[in-house]
Amino acid sequence: MADQSIQKRIDDLVVQIRYHDQRYYQDAAPEISDLQYDTLMAELVELEQQHPDLAAPDSPTQRVGGDIVEHLVSVPHRVPMLSIDNTYSRDDLKAAMQRIEKLLAPTLADGESVGWVMEYKIDGVAGSIRYENGELALALTRGNGVVGDDITHNVRTIRDLPLRLETERPPEVAELRGEIYMTDADLADLNVRQAKAGAEPYKNTRNVTAGTIRLLDPKIAATRKLRFFCHGSGELIGVDVDSHQAFLQWVDRMGVPSTPNAVRLDSVDAALDAVAKLEKGMPELPFEVDGIVFKVDSFAQRETLGVRSKSPRWVIAYKFERYEATTRLEAIEVQVGKTGTITPVAYLVPVDIAGTTVSRASLHNADEIERLDVRVGDLVVVEKAGKIIPKVVRVEKHARTEELPTFEFPEQCPECDGPLSRDEGGVYIRCTNPQCPAQLRQRLVYFGSRAGMDIDGLGEEVVDLLLQKKLVASFADLYRLDADTLANLTWPRQRKGKGDELIDVQFGRKNAENLVAGIEASRTRGLARLLSSISIRHVGPRVAKLITAKYWSLPQLQSATTEQLAAIHEIGERIAESLVSFLHSDQGAAVFADLESAGVVLSEPEPPAETADAGELPLAGKAIVATGTLANYTRDQIKARIEELGGRAASSVSKSTDFVIAGEKAGSKRNKAESLGVEVISEDEFRSRYDP
Incomplete structure (x- = not known):
C-alpha cells in the first residue's frame, strides 16, 4: 500500500514537471518560479533514489545528467546529413528557386505545381535525434555529414525534447534533424553565473551551444538550458507522411518542437512576397536567426530532384550577414504609432555596426522589455542583420554592477494621457483615444x-x-x-x-x-487607395483592392456585413471585423463624411453589370505574366489592369501561369513559357479578348 501511494506521488510529480517544462520551454509562459520548479524536481529525485524500482526510464530526473563519458564516440549517419546551399541576395534566391522548378517541370503531372515551405534558419548547431520504437536512442552532431559524434548524454538533458515520443503507436525509427540552440535570455542568465564564478562570459548563443553539446559531463549541460527545433528528417520507418508540411505537423503531435512559423506557399512569387512578413517578426524572436530557408514541400518531388555531393537540390537558404556590437542603454522612451500602438525605443550610446552609426533600436513591446530584463544604464548587445532594423539582442547582466530600476511601462498615453488597452490575446498596447x-x-x-x-x-x-x-x-x-x-x-x-x-x-x-x-x-485616387491610406487596422493596399473590386462605392461598402466581406477570397474574419467596426464607428463615419465634404472621390469606376461580381471578372483566378515593351500600357498600368479584371499579375513564369502577354523584345520569360507549354499572346490579343 505504501508503494502504491509513493508511486502515485511519483506519477503526480512527473505530470507536474512535464507540464511546467512545456510551459517554460515550448510555450515561453512559465507559471511557477524556478525555486518552485526545483522543489518539485528535488522531491522526485529523492523519491526515486529511495525507490529505484519505481523510477521510469523516461522520468524527468533522467535530464539532470548522468555519468561523465570518457570521450565522444564517432558514429556513422544512417542517412548522410548534408549541408544547404546559401545565397545572400533576393535576386539570387529567386533564380535558384526558379532553377529548381525548371528541373521539376518536365516531370510534373497535369495540374501539379511546386509548393514551397518557408522557415527560419535558426543560428544554432545541427543535430540528429534518433528515436527507436518511441524511445530516444541516439543523438549525433553533423560531423562531416557522413560520421557524427555521439552526444546522446547531453541531448537527454534538453527539456523540450521528450525522452519518449507522445504516442501509443510509435514508429520503428524516427530520425529527427534540427537545430540545437540557446535563447538570448538564457545566455544572459548563464553569463551572470559565469561572472559570479569568476569565469569569462560567453560571447554568443551559438558558441556556447557548440561547446555545451560536446561536453563530457552531462550535469554541466543540464544547467545550460539548451533547446531543440526539428526542421528535417533522416531515416524514417513507420512514419506515414508525404510532404514536409505534413512531417512538421506529425513532429508537433509527437511532442517535439518543430521549426516555428513555417508556412507553405504555392509559388516562387508568393514565397518571395512572404519574405518581408517573416523578416518583420525576426527582431521579436527570443533566439538567433541568420536567414530564411525554402524547401520543396513534396517528398516525391524531392526524390525526383535528388542530391548533389554535399547538398540537396530541393532546398536553398537566404542568409543574412549579421553584425553586432556592445553599447550602453541611455534611455527608453515610448512612441505612439498611427494605429495607437505604443512602441518602446532604446536610445543608445552611438556605436558603429557594419559601417552604420546606430543610436536607436526598437524594443517592440512591453513583453519584450520584461523578457530581456533591460534597464536604463545596462550594457546591451545590439545586432543588425541584413536589412533588418537594429535590435537589442540581450543584456549583459553580468556587467550590471549596481541595482538599476526596472522600466515602468506607462499606464496612460504619453502624448494625450488617454487610456491604454492591450490587444485581446496579443502583445501590443494601444492608445484608444482617436483624437490623440x-x-x-x-x-x-x-x-x-x-x-x-x-x-x-x-x-x-x-x-x-x-x-x-x-x-x-x-x-x-x-x-x-x-x-x-x-x-x-x-x-x-x-x-x-x-x-x-x-x-x-x-x-x-x-x-x-x-x-x-x-x-x-x-483627390481622385479612388476608394481603394483611400481605404489603405487612412490607417484602418489590417487594411492595406492589397486588401483594399480586393474589397473594392466587389464594393466599389462607399454606400455599398457601408452596407456590407462582416460575413459578406469575410467571404471575399483572402479577406477573412479578422480583416472584415476591423473594417466593419471602423466604418460604423463615430470616428469612421466622421472621417468619410469630412472627406466627402472636401470633394474627395469615395468610389472606384463601376465595373460592367455582367462582371460586377469579382468571381465573374474575365481574369478571375488567373495568373498572368507581362513581359517586353508594351505599346498601350506602362508596367504599372498593365499590372493594375490585370488586377482590375480579376487576375493576379505575376513576375515570373511557371507551369501554373495561365498565359503570358509578350510585347516587343520579350526574352527569357517568353522562351520559358514556350518551353513549359504556357500560352503566349500579343498585346493586341490581350486587348481584344479582355480589355477592348
Missing part, C-alpha cells in the same frame, strides 16, 4: 507617403508645420489648404555657417503651389 495628436501626426505622414495617397511635398516636416500652425486636424483639412496661406507660413531653419542657430524661413510660393498641386492630384 501623436496618432494624428503619424496618420497624416502615412496618408501623404508614396504607400498612401502619394502627395508630393507632404513629408514629416511639413506635417509638423501644419499641425503647429493648427491648419489641419483631419485628412480632409489637407484638401482645404490654399497656396496663399501656405506661402506665408514660416518654419525654423538652420542658418548656414552658424552652427545650430535657427532662423524663421518663409515656406514660399513655389513650395506652397507644389504642395497644393500634390494634394489636388490625390
